[in-house]
Amino acid sequence: MKRMRTGISAKLFCAIFSTCMLVLITMHWGVRLSFEHGFIDYIKRGNEQRLMMLSEALADQYQQHGNWAFLRNNNKLVFNILRSLEQNPDANNQLPPHGWRTQFWIIDQQYHVLVGPRAPVPPEGSRRDITTDNGHVVGWVIGSPSERLTRSADINFDQQQKRTSWLIVGLSTLLAAAVTWLMSRGLLAPVKRLVDGTHRLAAGDFATRVEVGSRDELGRLGQDFNRLASSLEKNESMRRAFMADISHELRTPLAILRGELEAMQDGVRKLTPAAIGSLQAEVVTLTKLVDDLHQLSLSDEGALAYRKGNTDLVALLEVAAASFYERFNSHQLSLTLNLPESAAFFGDPDRLIQLFTNLMENSLRYTDAGGGLQISLVATPDKLLLNFDDSAPGVDDRQREQIFERFYRTEGSRNRASGGSGLGLAICQNIVDAHGGKISAQHSDLGGLQISVVLPNDKH
Structure with a gap:
């Protein structure tokens, strides 16, 4: 019973x-x-x-x-x-x-x-x-x-x-x-x-919401429930979009590899150094995409190893820029640094160099020839402000608000042909968050995009 x-x-x-x-x-x-x-x-x-x-x-x-x-x-x-x-x-x-x-x-x-x-x-x-x-x-x-x-x-x-x-x-x-x-x-x-x-x-x-009719403990609990449901709904939507984006990103290089190999197998295309180079380029694209996904997953979970210590942002920017001067010149782009003598900061130098490298790589890929990138750093008693300003092409307001989302590319300038996976800025955002800062995108006076990074001026 x-x-x-x-x-x-x-x-x-x-x-x-x-x-x-x-x-x-x-x-x-x-x-x-x-x-x-x-x-x-x-x-x-x-x-x-x-x-x-x-x-x-x-x-x-x-x-x-x-x-x-x-x-x-x-x-x-x-x-x-x-x-x-x-x-x-x-x-x-x-x-x-x-x-x-x-x-x-x-x-x-x-x-x-x-x-x-x-x-x-x-x-x-x-x-x-x-x-x-x-x-x-x-x-x-x-x-x-x-x-x-x-x-x-x-x-x-x-x-x-x-x-x-x-x-x-x-x-x-x-x-x-x-x-x-x-x-x-x-x-x-x-x-x-x-x-x-x-x-x-x-x-x-996850579209469930409850009516909140009071301001007492139960009312606050109802508000927290609605926020939780909203977060779950957003996360579910992002998860579905993320899985769709991953499958889409992996499908293209795999389809190219399969087509190339089948053509060689059928004798349509000969096994030449050029054909092998084409296959290797697709493998490189797949490898970079997998590496970016791995880095993003680690940064999302907080599993990236952060070994923070006293460092100098000016020195880190100069080291990161030194590896890009020749590449910028080869693309007919200029790279200009407007930095103070030093800018002490308590952070992980390896992750900060990864942050600066991703931002410079982003400008290198999506800036038209004849333009350039200007990097400036301003130190105040309570914060450190870094601006990465590049020239045309720019982005509209809707694209600017979505630029830090995973796999997002703006139309025209940010496409797969440029070699980007659409994960670089998402990784940058996680690195900045781990250092207690904020990253944002605005329209640049040079006609392109300005990425601003604000870090707390904590030297200890």
């Missing part, structure tokens, strides 16, 4: 509802106990005060009459005295409002009952002396015991209060259940949206 799993909505509802019920029941019993004890004590104090005031009033009456003859079997007089005391209390004897009263008996010195019910006088009842001004006790006022008073209060009032209290508890329980249900639904609505979105994202639907 499949076991049912309790969802988070039910768990949250049970947790909040149980807490509400625990607080409600605790408050109920606390109020009940406080009411019962406080109310009974209130009754007791009121009746004790009535007995005391009655004893004082009877003492005055006794002194006026000299005996108890005026009171014998005269219950009406006693209740008139009580009524007058309640209607005209003095400042020191404030009686409680009309309410619970205990049974009482008035007895004389011989313990004869003067006023009171026919029930026997309880020996354990509250007793107040009736004392004259000269200190003689002429009688007593005796009230029923506290236990009887408590039982009387329970019978006449406490049961009604219990019913009312439990009715309030029942209504409060229904209200708590309704509020808890609404709260659990409201609190879990963003969580459910995130759960549904995560399921769709795990199923490969």
Whole structure:
């Protein structure tokens, strides 16, 4: 039998509802106990005060009459005295409002009952002396015991209060259940949206987005989820484009190699040094493409070995430019350096030379004859700015924004015939990022492209 799993909505509802019920029941019993004890004590104090005031009033009456003859079997007089005391209390004897009263008996010195019910006088009842001004006790006022008073209060009032209290508890329980249900639904609505979105994202639907309706922790989580989905969608698109570009780049030289070899095999083309040179050129193209892919994958993963140390960018630029002077001259291009005497930097000299070499190679391949490349370096207290400005042809704004993407070539000037794989600038970007800098492309004043590299001026 499949076991049912309790969802988070039910768990949250049970947790909040149980807490509400625990607080409600605790408050109920606390109020009940406080009411019962406080109310009974209130009754007791009121009746004790009535007995005391009655004893004082009877003492005055006794002194006026000299005996108890005026009171014998005269219950009406006693209740008139009580009524007058309640209607005209003095400042020191404030009686409680009309309410619970205990049974009482008035007895004389011989313990004869003067006023009171026919029930026997309880020996354990509250007793107040009736004392004259000269200190003689002429009688007593005796009230029923506290236990009887408590039982009387329970019978006449406490049961009604219990019913009312439990009715309030029942209504409060229904209200708590309704509020808890609404709260659990409201609190879990963003969580459910995130759960549904995560399921769709795990199923490969990277276009999934969740609605963000708050600015709290769940709202920020929803925003992070949307950013994650956007990144995954972009990465998936780049992965597909990357695989398509790789297959396209590999297909061309392989197709040429296959066609050349089949032609030689069929006897259409003879095995001559020129034919072998053509095959070797395609192999070189394939080798460079594979090497660039390897370098790019290492730089993407951060696996390129960086051995950073104190170095001089000016010296590195001069070393890299020295290997290009003859090649630039052979292509009828000029190579100009505008550098300060030195520019100290903390970085990997091998990777920095690779960066400069790729940028110079890029300009050499895609600059028309008669133009040139100007390299300048400006050092400020907080950064080092390198500009690689070449002459025509240039690129438009759309091409400029995509120039650092893998396998991207601008139309016309950046084509396969130039020998480029479209990975050089992507590798450059990874090297600059590894050194904490930024690389960007702008239009050059010379009519071509300007590649700007900004590195932090940290000499330590």
